[in-house]
Amino acid sequence: MKQPTVLFQVTAIGKNARAMDSTVRSVLHWLRNTPRLAFRYLLWMVVEPEGYWTDPSLYDRLERAGARLIVVPSEYRTPLDTRGKGRALQYATELRQREGLSVSRVWVYHQDEETCVGEDTLRGIGDFIEEGRSLVGAGIILYPLDWAGSPSHIQELTRSYDDLRVLDSITMPGNPTAGFHGSHFLVRADVEDSVGWDSRGYAPSEDLLFEIKVRARYGSVFGVLKGFAYEKGAFSLRDQLRQRRRWMHGVIHATLHCRELPIRRRFTVAYSAVSWFSALPSVLVLVASLELKYGPLLVVTSVFTGFIWTSMVLAYVEGYRLHSKYLPRSISRIRFFANGLVGALVDVLAPWYALVTHPSLGDYIPKDRPTSPADSPAARRQPAAGTDG
Amino acid sequence: MLPPLRDPPPETSIPARRRREAGPGADRLADRRDRAVRSTSGSPAAEDGADVFSPVQPDSFLVEVDQLRGELACRVPKATAPPGGSHDHVGPPADEGFPVESDRWGKASPYLEERVNLAQTAASRLSKESSALSLGVDSLRRDLHSLDSELARISEELGFLRSSDEESAPWDEGRELGSALPGHRTEEGRESSPFPPSGTGTEPGHTGEEGPTGSFSDFTLARYNRTVKDLHARRRWLFWGTVGLAALISGILLFLTLRANEPVPPVWLAFLPLVWMVPVPFFVAAFRGTHRVLGRNQLDLPEKL
Numbered sequence: 001m002k003q004p005t006v007l008f009q010v011t012a013i014g015k016n017a018r019a020m021d022s023t024v025r026s027v028l029h030w031l032r033n034t035p036r037l038a039f040r041y042l043l044w045m046v047v048e049p050e051g052y053w054t055d056p057s058l059y060d061r062l063e064r065a066g067a068r069l070i071v072v073p074s075e076y077r078t079p080l081d082t083r084g085k086g087r088a089l090q091y092a093t094e095l096r097q098r099e100g101l102s103v104s105r106v107w108v109y110h111q112d113e114e115t116c117v118g119e120d121t122l123r124g125i126g127d128f129i130e131e132g133r134s135l136v137g138a139g140i141i142l143y144p145l146d147w148a149g150s151p152s153h154i155q156e157l158t159r160s161y162d163d164l165r166v167l168d169s170i171t172m173p174g175n176p177t178a179g180f181h182g183s184h185f186l187v188r189a190d191v192e193d194s195v196g197w198d199s200r201g202y203a204p205s206e207d208l209l210f211e212i213k214v215r216a217r218y219g220s221v222f223g224v225l226k227g228f229a230y231e232k233g234a235f236s237l238r239d240q241l242r243q244r245r246r247w248m249h250g251v252i253h254a255t256l257h258c259r260e261l262p263i264r265r266r267f268t269v270a271y272s273a274v275s276w277f278s279a280l281p282s283v284l285v286l287v288a289s290l291e292l293k294y295g296p297l298l299v300v301t302s303v304f305t306g307f308i309w310t311s312m313v314l315a316y317v318e319g320y321r322l323h324s325k326y327l328p329r330s331i332s333r334i335r336f337f338a339n340g341l342v343g344a345l346v347d348v349l350a351p352w353y354a355l356v357t358h359p360s361l362g363d364y365i366p367k368d369r370p371t372s373p374a375d376s377p378a379a380r381r382q383p384a385a386g387t388d389g
Numbered sequence: 390m391l392p393p394l395r396d397p398p399p400e401t402s403i404p405a406r407r408r409r410e411a412g413p414g415a416d417r418l419a420d421r422r423d424r425a426v427r428s429t430s431g432s433p434a435a436e437d438g439a440d441v442f443s444p445v446q447p448d449s450f451l452v453e454v455d456q457l458r459g460e461l462a463c464r465v466p467k468a469t470a471p472p473g474g475s476h477d478h479v480g481p482p483a484d485e486g487f488p489v490e491s492d493r494w495g496k497a498s499p500y501l502e503e504r505v506n507l508a509q510t511a512a513s514r515l516s517k518e519s520s521a522l523s524l525g526v527d528s529l530r531r532d533l534h535s536l537d538s539e540l541a542r543i544s545e546e547l548g549f550l551r552s553s554d555e556e557s558a559p560w561d562e563g564r565e566l567g568s569a570l571p572g573h574r575t576e577e578g579r580e581s582s583p584f585p586p587s588g589t590g591t592e593p594g595h596t597g598e599e600g601p602t603g604s605f606s607d608f609t610l611a612r613y614n615r616t617v618k619d620l621h622a623r624r625r626w627l628f629w630g631t632v633g634l635a636a637l638i639s640g641i642l643l644f645l646t647l648r649a650n651e652p653v654p655p656v657w658l659a660f661l662p663l664v665w666m667v668p669v670p671f672f673v674a675a676f677r678g679t680h681r682v683l684g685r686n687q688l689d690l691p692e693k694l
Contacts, residue, residue: 003553026605034610035542036549118608123690144603161679168678177674224686228616230608271671278667285661294662295654298646301662304669306638310631311672318627322620325612328603 004105004129007042007096007189011088012113014051016367017058019114019232022145024062026116026230034122039107039129043067046092049074070095078198085182086206089197097193106189114367115183116145116230124227125186134223136214138170138185139163144326145232146369152240154336155343156233157319169268170211170222178251178269182207184229191218200257204359205250208269209258216260230326232367237346239365244350246359248273279348316340610692617688624683631676 008027014020027043045059045067052059052071063069070092078090096102107129111117128137140163143156166179182205195213203209214221234240251273255266294301320336331339601607653659 022605026608029605030608035546038549038553116605116608118605118613119610120608120613120690123610127690144601144607147603162675164679164682165675168682169674172678172681177671177678224682224688226686226688226690228608228613230605275668275671278664281664282668285664288661292658292661293651293654295651295659296646297654297659297662298651299643301665302642302646303639305642305665306640307631307635307676308665308668308672309638310635311676314627314631318620322616325616326601326607328601 002105003038003040004107005040005042005101006125006129006186007044007101007106007108008111008117009044009046009092009108010111010113010115011046011085011092012051014045014047014059014113015054016113017051017055019367020045020047021058021062023111023113023116024065024067026118027111028066030117030119030122034119037122037126039126042101044070044092046070046072046088048072048088080198080200082197082199082206083202084204084206086197086199086203086209089206093193093196096189102190102193104188104190107186108189108192109186110183111229112183112231114145114231115141118228118230120227121184121229122227124225127227128186128223128225131223135191135218135221136185136187136211137223137225138167138181139225139227139229140167140322141181141184141229141231142323142326143231143233144323144328145230146235147232147323147327147329149329149331149335149339150235151339151342151346152234152237153343154316154339155240155347157323158315159319160322161315161319167224171220171224173220178208178265178272180207180211183231184225186225187214191221203250204246204253208250208254212254212258212261212265215265216262234365235367235369237342240343240346241350241353242359243365244347245354245357248276248351248354249359252354273351277351280352283348312344610690614689614692621683621687621689624680628680 010020010023012020024043024045031037031041043066045062047059047069049071052069059069072088072091076087076091078087082090093102096106096108107125109125124139125137128134140160142160143153147153162179163181165177166181169177169179185207191214192210195210195217197206197210199206199209211222234243251269254261255270255273258266261269316336324330
């Protein structure tokens with residue numbers, strides 16, 4: 001039996017150079033220190049030119065350390081002229097095809113620029129490939145990197161617990177919820193390259209489109225990828241809001257424009273979006289109940305209200321417990337509660353914010369904590385602008 | 390009348406004679422010197438060759454030298470007067486009736502003092518070098534232990550690779566595909582790591598038990614397994630806890646609603662709370678899905694294969 005190859009592919013604009021550095025180093029570190037990995041490996045950094053020019057020396061160092069740098073040419077166009085991250089992913093797909101890597105023994109592990117791996121991630125990948133029961137694997141992401149206990153960070157904890165729901169939705173047909181990650185998923189190269197990432201125009205949620213297309217073409221081929229990936233949450237509420245806006249635009253885009261989406265699944269995706277939209281009216285109706293009298297109807301709603309409240313609180317508590325062994329600092333319960341409330345309110349507002357605003361193509365969420373004025377996004381744009389000009 | 394001449398004592402060796410000639414303090418001085426010399430050559434066991442790498446105790450030697458110096462101080466004449474002062478005084482001080490010994494009989498030979506200084510310097514250097522040597526030996530021991538454990542791991546890994554019946558991929562010739570880790574090749578042909586060595590979950594003493602540092606070196610298999618095992622362990626509690634708490638809250642709300650006994654509102658107003666029902670199927674599906682995933686999948690990974 002030939003050993004399979006795992007291609008660790010970090011696809012990003014590349015402007016968060018320090019995050020990229022940690023990500024690549026985490027892969028190299030754990031490849032060195034994890035015994036009994038029954039796979040060969042490749043490590044690609046697929047970045048945009050402006051990302052590369054943010055810190056060329058760092059990318060050069062990472063290349064010397066063993067990663068391969070792939071800068072997507074500015075003039076590159078996909079057949080359907082997709083833009084954003086999908087364009088870079090499609091470029092990598094075509095590169096693999098050219099280099100003969102689109103074969104069944106090559107697996108692609110997708111990472112964002114802040115997706116660090118651990119010993120468990122690598123062992124999980126090996127375990128998944130060895131089992132050979134599924135073509136695509138997705139797992140749970142934790143957010144312990146640069147954790148400060150801010151409202152956006154507290155809110156991120158709930159996503160990890162929610163990943164269990166996402167895993168069920170992608171592995172078990174009939175789950176009336178939807179969701180997929182753009183990182184921490186493993187896919188066989190020939191499967192990914194046959195589906196591709198090309199779509200018309202800008203797809204804000206290329207990962208969801210990919211999942212839909214794979215499901216349409218190969219059926220239910222998704223499995224649970226053991227091992228965590230380790231990322232970092234948005235640093236500010238503004239970034240959190242912009243991130244959620246992009247997700248919501250992605251869901252709306254997939255619901256309205258994805259032809260591969262079957263009716264039933266379309267309903268599932270749309271219902272997930274509607275559930276999220278209902279959060280703000282729910283809060284408003286709750287506040288209004290202080291003045292308005294809803295009467296006997298509350299007899300019906302109160303039966304379910306307890307379950308919803310418990311589920312929401314549980315997501316925070318269990319999310320925190322999942323992270324507790326990884327967080328270098330703890331915060332008081334009062335601060336946890338207060339910040340959780342603020343973070344939740346931002347998520348309540350996010351879908352409506354998405355309705356009235358649009359993400360721009362150059363919109364990216366900073367993942368490098370600014371350490372000096374020179375690290376600020378404004379300063380970082382300078383080299384990119386110079387290159388483009 | 391002069392006392393009669395007595396026979397010479399049995400100690401006729403030159404050192405003994407010198408000690409006797411030097412006076413009653415000489416024996417103590419010689420004893421201290423002997424002990425100081427012993428302290429530079431290590432413990433008595435070292436003399437037997439039992440443990441040539443036993444660390445020396447430089448402090449004891451220096452203490453001995455200081456005591457030696459103290460003993461000498463009473464025997465060696467005081468140093469000359471402070472610079473700038475002695476040359477101005479030609480005669481004795483006005484308040485003393487006779488000149489100082491050194492002025493009268495000349496200065497004592499500094500030879501002995503110089504020998505002690507040189508001996509002290511040499512001993513100090515010797516003790517430092519001995520300490521460095523002993524540290525080097527410790528480092529060597531650690532390296533040997535590390536080498537031993539790494540060789541054991543190499544054997545295990547080789548056994549694992551052989552058992553997986555590895556063959557070369559058809560496309561990997563001349564490309565950077567490989568299970569060999571990256572790093573620049575040195576002139577000697579050895580692969581050197583571009584990163585400093587760091588603790589890992591596979592090394593002894595680093596089992597993921599330490600507190601988290603916030604870096605990726607925390608992300609060990611042991612820590613992951615503890616996390617998911619804890620999650621699995623409280624699965625039933627999570628299920629029944631959620632159901633119980635939800636029932637309790639709902640019961641209280643229901644009680645309050647019935648107790649309020651509010652009149653039936655206008656239709657448009659009565660339908661407003663229905664918006665709370667929109668996400669109910671989502672939460673029910675999420676609850677069911679979460680427990681189904683936990684029930685079907687043991688998320689932990691084997692630590693020992």
